[in-house]
Amino acid sequence: MKNITFIGAGNVATILSMELQRNGYNILEVWSKTEKSAKILADKLSCSYCVDLNNLKSPDLFIVAIKDDHIRDIVNIIQNKETPIVHTSGSVGIDVFSNKNNFGVFYPLQTFSKEFSLNFNNLPICIEANNELTQRDLIKIGNSISSNIHLVDSKQREKLHIAAVISCNFTNHMLTISEGLLKDSELEFDLLKPLIKETLEKALSNSPENVQTGPAFRKDLEIVQKHINLLSYDDKLKKLYSLISKHIISSKSDV
Amino acid sequence: MKNITFIGAGNVATILSMELQRNGYNILEVWSKTEKSAKILADKLSCSYCVDLNNLKSPDLFIVAIKDDHIRDIVNIIQNKETPIVHTSGSVGIDVFSNKNNFGVFYPLQTFSKEFSLNFNNLPICIEANNELTQRDLIKIGNSISSNIHLVDSKQREKLHIAAVISCNFTNHMLTISEGLLKDSELEFDLLKPLIKETLEKALSNSPENVQTGPAFRKDLEIVQKHINLLSYDDKLKKLYSLISKHIISSKSDV
Known part of the structure; x- marks a missing residue:
């Protein structure tokens, strides 16, 4: 060939x-x-x-x-x-x-x-x-x-492609949202970069499942609700924050 | 002090x-x-x-x-x-x-x-x-x-904290979901790591907003729907995939 x-x-x-x-x-x-x-x-x-x-x-x-x-x-x-x-x-x-x-x-x-x-x-x-x-x-x-x-094989590749979309396109979208939130508050996106890098490093060197943190994962429902309230000026973003938080909470219950 | x-x-x-x-x-x-x-x-x-x-x-x-x-x-x-x-x-x-x-x-x-x-x-x-x-x-x-x-200040920090949750806890959750999908298909999570690293590198060295890709961003609704159908065995995950895709599509329309 x-x-x-x-x-x-x-x-x-x-x-x-x-x-x-x-x-x-x-x-x-x-x-x-x-x-x-x-x-x-x-x-x-x-x-x-x-x-x-x-x-x-x-x-x-x-x-x-x-x-x-x-x-x-x-x-x-x-x-x-x-x-x-x-x-x-x-x-x-x-x-x-x-x-x-x-x-x-x-x-x-x-x-x-x-x-x-x-x-x-x-x-x-x-x-x-x-x-x-x-x-x-x-x-x-x-x-x-x-x-x-x-x-x-094709069946595996279908799932692999979904996983690639979720782990890359969706994560990039999460970063885009964060960049926007910071811009609204007159803060530089640079501020978040060390935290993002550290998070990714931990996820890839260990396993993302083992290093999950955050208010939803801790079932700190008070902070989750506070964040949802703070996002009420943007209905779509509020829904997104709420659904992902719920998914994190329910994933933990599944374990 | x-x-x-x-x-x-x-x-x-x-x-x-x-x-x-x-x-x-x-x-x-x-x-x-x-x-x-x-x-x-x-x-x-x-x-x-x-x-x-x-x-x-x-x-x-x-x-x-x-x-x-x-x-x-x-x-x-x-x-x-x-x-x-x-x-x-x-x-x-x-x-x-x-x-x-x-x-x-x-x-x-x-x-x-x-x-x-x-x-x-x-x-x-x-x-x-x-x-x-x-x-x-x-x-x-x-x-x-x-x-x-x-x-x-406290008002900025509230937003910064939401942005940190979205860009770190939520992205880590996306990786966790992907890890699970691959495991279901008997594929190693390692397979995705080079793609995840490259995505993050591009997002952080440029700006996540400028490097977004993927079927939802391209408005390739056929693939988005195909993925949603493939996830129909898991109602919560299907909803999550659908909502994030919609949010990506609508964010693009906002530009």
């Missing part, structure tokens, strides 16, 4: 294709819906590009790195049934390839932005394939860029 | 008294409700201890580091009206000292556990006082252990 074609030219396609090229793979071609974005990535890789899915060269592997809800349509247009084809999505099942013969998933569990460089060394790559040969090939490619390769 | 008496012998009292002693302050006495805990801390500090609030020595400063909901009662028992007295709480107002003449707040914004050592260098200490002299003295003490001193 030396020659790889990328279907897509966005963040994941850009970062991943460059990393694979750096590690000895030949990026044969880049496809994108628009010539402009195809050309930008092809220039970075010094490879050819294409905007017509009926006119693709024959690589050893297709990597489909496009928006989740376009994967099925795009895959259906690609005529080539035999060449192994994978997508890089956390939320799309392997069944999206039902009209192909060799297929799988190559899901790097990380947020990608073209502006940020990324260290692949320990980046988890979740692999799934419909046959052993394809699986072995995908593991080999994974190993060439990271030492953190996992076999994860 | 050379001689300090600690009212309390818990996590904050232990860590803070030892740090102040290391920086040249004389810990005169430790009070605790039980002789056992008073003695444990007094032994660490090689100072005397006391369990009778009517029998306290006269220090230059009382630091009250006990549970929030006991502060008012304990403070009312202390007869000494003139000696400056502060508490270390994030959620209790300065008005709890209304029967004293010199008072304030000395709130180190961090989680304290006796088992973890703590670097005070850059730890934010939030100070408030009812007069300039006490304020100046508290700033001086703060500066002796940290270079990150802030004047924060």
Whole structure:
């Protein structure tokens, strides 16, 4: 699987294709819906590009790195049934390839932005394939860029994706809310950073379940209610604070 | 303010008294409700201890580091009206000292556990006082252990405390939920750690508001609904996922 074609030219396609090229793979071609974005990535890789899915060269592997809800349509247009084809999505099942013969998933569990460089060394790559040969090939490619390769089937990946949303997108939203509260009180967000760092360090070096603290966890209902009252000027935030506190209280009861 | 008496012998009292002693302050006495805990801390500090609030020595400063909901009662028992007295709480107002003449707040914004050592260098200490002299003295003490001193009044501190709960206790709860989801799918929590670290690094080096991602933020309602359906086996978690997603969607609309 030396020659790889990328279907897509966005963040994941850009970062991943460059990393694979750096590690000895030949990026044969880049496809994108628009010539402009195809050309930008092809220039970075010094490879050819294409905007017509009926006119693709024959690589050893297709990597489909496009928006989740376009994967099925795009895959259906690609005529080539035999060449192994994978997508890089956390939320799309392997069944999206039902009209192909060799297929799988190559899901790097990380947020990608073209502006940020990324260290692949320990980046988890979740692999799934419909046959052993394809699986072995995908593991080999994974190993060439990271030492953190996992076999994860579609059912597990669905849950993993929810967990990623909750642990990353939702936590970031909690930080955004806090930043806003501080701004309202003319305080700098910097004030919270040492506490946030310490909290995360404890959670990751130990286990978040073992280091939970706070008024809801202590069942200090007086403070929880005081906070809810203080947030009554913002109905949505008040509801959010109340529901998360309740969830913390009830999680503790479950133990 | 050379001689300090600690009212309390818990996590904050232990860590803070030892740090102040290391920086040249004389810990005169430790009070605790039980002789056992008073003695444990007094032994660490090689100072005397006391369990009778009517029998306290006269220090230059009382630091009250006990549970929030006991502060008012304990403070009312202390007869000494003139000696400056502060508490270390994030959620209790300065008005709890209304029967004293010199008072304030000395709130180190961090989680304290006796088992973890703590670097005070850059730890934010939030100070408030009812007069300039006490304020100046508290700033001086703060500066002796940290270079990150802030004047924060009671109204600001209330909001700061809510922000701390949301950005630390709530985020830790999000991680706990994710850990549970992965366990259910026989996946290691380690799998998520690089993504969590990267997310936090981006949020803290930039601004969480600017780096929000995820299906709710992209208004990818199909995935949000898919996740909600996948969580339907756990009604509370389903509600939580749904409400936080809605809050992210509506926050974006507010911009």
